[in-house]
Amino acid sequence: MTTRDALPGMAESYWMATAPGTAWPELETDATADVAVIGAGMAGLSTAWELAAAGRKVIVLEADRVAAGVTGHTTAKLTAAHSLVYERLRRTRGSEGARQYASTQQAAVERVASVAAELGIDCDFERASALTFTTAPDERAAFEAEADAAAEAGLDADFVTETDLPFPVAAAVRVRDQAQFHPRKYLLALANDLTARGGVIHERTRVTGLSEGSPCTVTTERGTTITAQDVVIATHYPVFDRALHFARLSPRRELVVAAPLPRSEAPDHMYITDDMGKRSVRTAPLDEGRRLLIVTGESFTPGTGDTSARFRRLDAWMHDHFPVGTTIYRWAAQDNDVSDGVPLVGPYHPGARHVYVATGFGGWGMSGGAMAGQLLASALTGAEFGGAGLYDPRRLWSTLREGPALLKQQAEVAQHFVGDRLKTTHVDSVAEIAPGSGGVVRVEGRRCAVYRDADGTAHAVSARCTHLGCLVAFNEAETAWECPCHGSRFGIDGEVLHGPALRPLPPRKI
Template sequence: MATAPGTPLPPLTRDIEVDVAVVGGGVAGLSTAWELLDAGRSVAVLEADRLCAGVTGHTTAKVSALHTLVYDRLRRTRGAEGARLYARSQQEAVERIAAIAAALGADCELERLPAFTYVTDPEGRDAVRAEAEAAREAGLAASYTQTTGLPFEVAGAVRVEDQAQFHPRKYLLALAEDLRLRGGQVHERTRVTGLSEGTPCRVTTENGAVVTAEDVVVATHYPVFDRALLFTRLSPRRELVVAAEIPAGDDPGGMYITEEEGTRSVRTAPLDDGRRLLIVTGESFTPGTGDTEERFARLAAWTREHFPGTEITHRWAAQDNDPTDTVPLVGPFHPGARHTYVATGFGGWGMSGGAMAGRLLTDLITGYPPPWAHLYDPRRLWSTLREAPAFLKHQATVGRHFVGDRMRTTHADSVADVPPGTGAIVLVHGRRCAVFRQDDGTLRAVSARCSHLGCLVAFNNAERAWECPCHGSRFATDGSVLQGPATRPLEPREL
């Protein structure tokens, strides 16, 4: 975000007609729009805020087909052919990003490097051995190894060759510029609030402008419209990130991830002075739960322990949605959909997943579905019970928050108990209010009920935001929407 600010684009202020309306200006939305334009369709991209400034703007930007320990799981649940199709579609996405970046001359710092999934506990060796075997059977250049470039020993690792890392905003802003130069329409500050399916479809924006389109793609990370109840099949997850400058000689020379310790992910990025920026991700948690500052402290401590001498220079957080059956949901929006499509549930692998979605949705819209279309089809729930255990577990978690959070009447006894720089749920005039006290003592109060489905929000003390633990909506302290699925702000409250 700091090194690729971009040029603001105007909001949509008039009614327009296009072949395809793409809702969402992140990696999935822009990839889809670019592929559609390349296929000869007229396109409009509608972004509620700024392009690539949400989840995509805060990603750690690995472009990899190695998704932790997915292939051994897929060959057990989807068979060898399902694992092969997943690997092929994801690796083709890696190559597609590299090819487009080269064709556009995008200075996006793309580097081809190996990706690793590792364990430090010897008891985890069998799992990574099995993953290496499954990934190799699926068609990836995978091997098992106990040697990495990390400055600490590992018990075992899967290594996959020829993966990539890059600067996502520099790449996607180049896509957006090329879109506009070739006649595509791209609009920021254009929040979509209505979708009417039909022939044609109609998309309504917050300021009243209407887009008429033959087809509509909803690529808002978490679907802002949910005709198929996809929120029941997506678990929101936040992860924290810290970064530190290191000498180029300390670069571990690859991209690394482990599921140990609540996830630890490591990569580097180039800096102008020849040094590298070490990027460490981890501390996975459900939005609105626990102490975020404490988690940041643990992640920073892990970084300093494993990369001695580092000083943290940046920190931020990202959010992902995990599908209940491992595979993203990309395709027709719901069982009756003819002209509406969705891309969601990338499970932390949105760079390759978003590029894959762009090609898959373009092929579906133009009538040439690829062999893996059925693998990602969001309608697959209607024909299988494969995801039932994870589905039921997710619903139980949501139910506990919806009911249990109400059993805790308040988080503070009174408004006076809320210290500066913090927020709490307080009962005011018989209503639960989300109260934030600014550093200067000024109070802001909004409804504590998420405007999506009514769960109670909780305060994230590190990021100073209200978060919904049920479906991941996030709100600023003034109640404005930071992240969906909510499309409406939290209502203001008088104290």
């Protein structure tokens, strides 16, 4: 039995397992549109739908399948309560900045609610409070300040010490009237309505080129092109580097485990804490007498550490703290944090006139993606959107605001870019790699990423990420190669699983 086989649950997202697959065609011929949207997750589809509803001709290009990437592996909390964000915003952006953040995020929650009702989408939409908690008594003052800042920002927030968790907490900030839902059921219905409004979706169509102008030209890996007046890049991590967003974004991967528990024992609300390497808790409908407990945590940089051990630690925490049954599902989510803590949504770079971006949602992509759809649709149709300046990617970088985070982030990238190359090798020879495992090996002077499958066959590709050249590392729990610099992920034969990389890892002979 391999390490991977011994992990708890089935290696599949609950959202992917409980919603139908999709089969929109690839783009095979050149096309034109008012707007080309690159990426069909929460941000991309929300933007495309808002634009189609406003009468624009929209084409959506997705490298894989609709709502099957980051959005298909989220925790799916739909909330304006983003952990301890409002006291920090009050300090760095002032009370007005905090208020704009709260109002736009809460408006996004209500937008999903209203669209689901308008279209009659059965997406397990449920209202619940969102609570950020700590078990550390010395953190009480910080949580009292956060509750005050969130309330001042306009949310229905208060400070509490009692929750319906099955263990005590020292302090918590509660924000009422938030929501949780099934993201794929919602987005697949949104995609169907988008096409009914004249929008077009192309799956398995990876974009590799962009020429800015009036109009813009988007090129795919098959050589087909789309000519559009405007382009929206909503690929989670931007697939083009011309705006240098990689200097402001740091990738973060988190693990998820899910198990059934009796409905009578299930928490009624959503919870998150930064304690214990982060723990996020919510439930979803399962059957008549049970709900599915979904626990997220073990935050880490892709390509670092033992993912299998993290899965086991998270699963043990869930079983220690809740009366759950056998773990059913396990999966992982990936997010990008912006150095100043606010998503980048708006014009792609200072010179951009027709290209827009949505990225850096910091783990809150459900409300953030819906907000991005409203903001970008407003920008492209000439409507007003209060708070657009808060999210503008062209905002000036403040040394005091972003300096420490930028330096820390770039130091970590440099450590991997340079430090990993100073290692003589990750393993000494291909023969050392056990079936079901992978390792980086120097072969004839070149580092190769080698995976040995269950029957002993070795699959070798270049170990250099095709984004900016960092060395990849093997994630045994998910059978993937990961770049620790900017979060690109690759399959065992080198295919791109997650950007910003656009090209696969080239094969190597060993």
